[in-house]
Amino acid sequence: MNAPTNEREALTHLELVLRQVRMEAAGINSYEFVDPEGNELPAFTPGAHIDVHIAPGVIRQYSLCNSPEERHRYVVAVLRDESGRGGSRGMHETLRVPNRVRVSVPRNNFRLSDDASKIILLAGGIGVTPLKSMVHQLEAESKNYELHYCAKGPEFAAFQSELEGMAKTGKVHCHFDGGDPAKGLNIAQLLQTPQVGTHVYYCGPGGFMEACKQATAHWPADAVHCEHFKAPIQKVPAESSGTDEGYIVELAASGRKLTVLPDQNLAEVLQQAGAPVETSCASGLCGTCKVRHLSGQIDHQDFILDENERQSFMTPCVSRGCGGTLVLDL
Structure with a gap:
């Protein structure tokens, strides 16, 4: 017997309270959602995202950036994009504490490998959000990892101090290029030699994604993982x-x-x-x-x-x- 429509929606969507909005870096706010009754939220795994219903007909996907061990809240971070489709502007301009917001249950298309002996995380700007959740998990499991966080400057790097303070079993490296990628991390050199058991995860803006793609072209396909925020422009419709x-x-x-x-x-x-x-x-x-x-x-x-x-x-x-x-x- 099929569940009624409203019951099916209840299984896939939640109505949560926006408990906190916090400025994390220039143009980046974090948003903390909790259950209105204080109940536990559905579990999620590192790399997962939720759909946020910002306004009628405006739904956007944002990566969860808090620890998967936290069952009392979902935290996302959003970069205001003036040239985007309006979702990030809607988050920054219209969502206020204590709004009730409809969100989906978490889904994950960017999962951490269980059998990797080492994890290399590459973040470009706001692309750090799903990788931050991975760092929480990797630290909890005492896994070998390194995070390379690329941004224009420290004022544009969300969660920088938190990530650096978390790193006990892994290493966090921040690379600031002042707006000139040539002065930043040499991704090709970093990934020049594939290592057995090492997996690479990367997320960020288009140019950063292309650089990572080219740098990992000679790596085993099953050892390279990425998540796009926007469809690459070179993809044929x-x-x-x-x-x-x-x-x-x-x-x-x-x-x-x-x-x-x-x-x-x-x-x-x-x-x-x-x-x-x-x-x-x-x-x-x-x-x-x-x-x-x-x-x-x-x-x-x-x-x-x-x-x-x-x-x-x-x-x-x-x-x-x-x-x-x-x-x-x-």
């Missing part, structure tokens, strides 16, 4: 990269078949048909819409699924079928 033909999508539970035209978005077609597919980022970055596929060829355009996951799952907000019939576990 799904609408122009797949087949010019439409295709059929079949919903396995009912056998219902839907036609998806070349210029249509699969997630939108599914939602219009009443299928239980929720979207958030619409960029293939958050995993909200991830569904299992049972058969058919897929043009994957996401930035979160690895090759193993793509054998069973897809993100219909950006990915699509390659002609023929695509069968989904819906």
Whole structure:
């Protein structure tokens, strides 16, 4: 028996109280959310994020940056981006203590490896947020790690003193370039030689992500992990990269078949048909819409699924079928 809609939403979303807003660095505020009754929150793992419903129709994903051992609060940090889509400005301008805010339960597309003998963390600016949560976990487990935190200057580095004070079993290195990347961390040199058992995690703005990608191109693919805040501009949009033909999508539970035209978005077609597919980022970055596929060829355009996951799952907000019939576990 399926749960009623409002019950299903209660399982995936929470209404929390914004208990504290704190300035962490120039242009960066942290936001602490707690249960209004003081109850424990659903557990999360390092690298997880939540969807924050900032305003009607404005939903953004933010990484949890506090310790996973803390069950009483979720903490995110947000850089105000004047050139963005308005989500960060909404967080900075409209959210106030003690607003009640709808958030999703945590999801994780950026998990720490259990079998790594050493972890190298590379943070560019606000990209430190998911890595800070990882540092909490690595310290708790006395794991071997090093964090390289790159920013324009110390005034732009959120949590710098906290991270440096936490480092007991690992090392925290801050690199300030004054706005000139050439004067900052030499990422290529740092990652020149892959080491057996060492895993690399990186997160930050576009240029930083590209530098890390190039520096790890010769590393084993399963030892390199990243999380994008924005879809890389070099990624070819799904609408122009797949087949010019439409295709059929079949919903396995009912056998219902839907036609998806070349210029249509699969997630939108599914939602219009009443299928239980929720979207958030619409960029293939958050995993909200991830569904299992049972058969058919897929043009994957996401930035979160690895090759193993793509054998069973897809993100219909950006990915699509390659002609023929695509069968989904819906």
